Amino acid sequence: MSALIQVKNLSKSYWREKFEIPVLNNISLNIDAGEFLGLMGPSGSGKTTLLNMIAGIDKPSDGEVVVDGNVISGMSESQLAAWRANNVGFVFQFYNLIPVLNAFGNVELPLLLTKLSKAERQQQVETALRIVGLSDRIDHYPKQLSGGQQQRVAIARAIVTDPVILVADEPTGDLDKASAEEILALMERLNKEFEKTIVMVTHDPRAAESASIVHHLDKGDLVKEVVQ
Amino acid sequence: MKLLNLIFRNILRHKLRTFLTILGIAIAVLAFGVLRTVVTAWHSGVDAAAADRLITRHAVSFIFPLDYAYKDQIARIPGVETVSWANWFGGVYIDKQKFFARMGVDAETYFDVYDEFQLTPEELKNFKQQRNSCVVGQDLADTYGFKIGEPIVLEGDIYPGQWEFIVRGIYQKKNKSTDGTLMVFHWDYLNENMAQNSPNRASDVGWYIVKIDDPSKAGDISERIDQQFSNSSASTKTETEVAFNQGFLAGFSAMFTAMDVMSFLIVGIIMLVLGNTMIMAARERTREYAVFKALGFTGSHLTKIIMGESLLTSLIGGLLGLGLMVLAVGAFEATLPKGWFPVFQLEPSTIILSILAVIIIGVAAAIFPIQRALSTRITEGFRFVG
């Protein structure tokens, strides 16, 4: 059986004026369903860029990304938008919650793109918030929540549509140690209990311990693979 | 629509900013509406004039009189149906503040020529029969409480002395734009008095009103009339009533044109006010829009969210402005002296124009922010630092 996510000979470069800046060089990588993959490496090594390509919010200059048999690197913008809505949950370093919506409203957002009724949406939002342990904060606004709590709301938003893949870009990067531990425990649980395939970028060696496999990037090259 | 909640919350995000923007739009719509009302009121004064009526007056100025004998000569010109005439009376009713037009007119023909002033056959008969009777417009009667059978006393200035007239008719307006503020009485009555007290002013006519059978011949007939008197002691100037009214208001014309232009400039200014607010909002939300897109929201979703916010803001401002406009126009109408404009009221066309302007503004102000939100790539949006 082939891997859920296949990255094949992927290269990416940016153009600044007339100069081509290579960011990723001919990367190949397979991620199996149910894996918890960590991406580490120095700042500027291309971690975020690679993650974005896997999540379908950026496109390679060369090579392809295949997820569950779909060549997502070849999709149009609108196909990609629909694909992301159905298959990917996003967790960001700075939470990226919408400040004018409360926890419920933020978690509900991805469901607005579905055909679910109001009652069904409500039920699913409540379930997601229960999984992250924030049932009692359902009507709190982001600014009324701690960093760790905001990140948990963001995770609830990422899982509310029950996507196949979760991508997380330094989800603990802005949190204190205790909150970071909570988030990591939650991610592990999502991986084990809910069988989410997770790709997580991190600087933090402690965070990387949660992952089952860690890939190291340096200057756009995959340099090391550690199986834990 | 599921996005409505989000649109409302975005509007309420910066309450003071939204409030100021809405207030700005409301005040601009108010100014737009009041200016348009003044301009349309002026135009309706011109429009109210009939194209089949010519006014013949002294070539130098209409304050100089013409001779009564001209009447028959004008009547003989082909194409002329009826000849009527009038004199400006002036005078004071109680005090100078209470101004309205008072004229001595030919009782036999005046209401035939001005068929937009409508009297019952009974009223017309009574008016014609009694030499010191008068007719007043419905609006005038409403303002001063004039009633049929009651006297109106005027203090003459152009025609010195105390004059008493009995109201024998109150005319109704045929159209909304018809002037309902006139007072007319028998020219004969005025003339008799002159013949007795200052014989040199007897048989003076202020101007002739000439009803013609075909408006398209107005130019020819006017020329024939003026030719007729070109060698007499008082030569004449004849023009259509429309031209006469325009000439009467010519001094104001430039001002009204300026108002017209200004009312549309105001629309442009509000567009900038709202446009600025929307652009600031779009910039601040660059990262949020990237989040929406990453979650799978499409360009059409973002368009609805941004357009909805812009339109809703401009519509709220517009409605507030319309409300203020109704009050302001009402207040103006109450304080403007009667007779300045035949009609001064909020026209449906003004309301429709305001709503249209507000919609155009809402749409236009959203275009740039939408364009920006759609063209910003997701990865750029995440890297954006305001």
Ligand SMILES: Nc1ncnc2c1ncn2[C@@H]1O[C@H](COP(=O)(O)OP(=O)(O)OP(=O)(O)O)[C@@H](O)[C@H]1O
């Ligand atoms: N839109 C862009 N335009 C130009 N250069 C870019 C763009 N995005 C990323 N880069 C460059 O690509 C390189 C890799 O960036 P990337 O964000 O993937 O690094 P990273 O490994 O995530 O770093 P960090 O740990 O600091 O987040 C950097 O040199 C960055 O400057």
Ligand SMILES: [Mg+2]
């Ligand atoms: Mg990064």
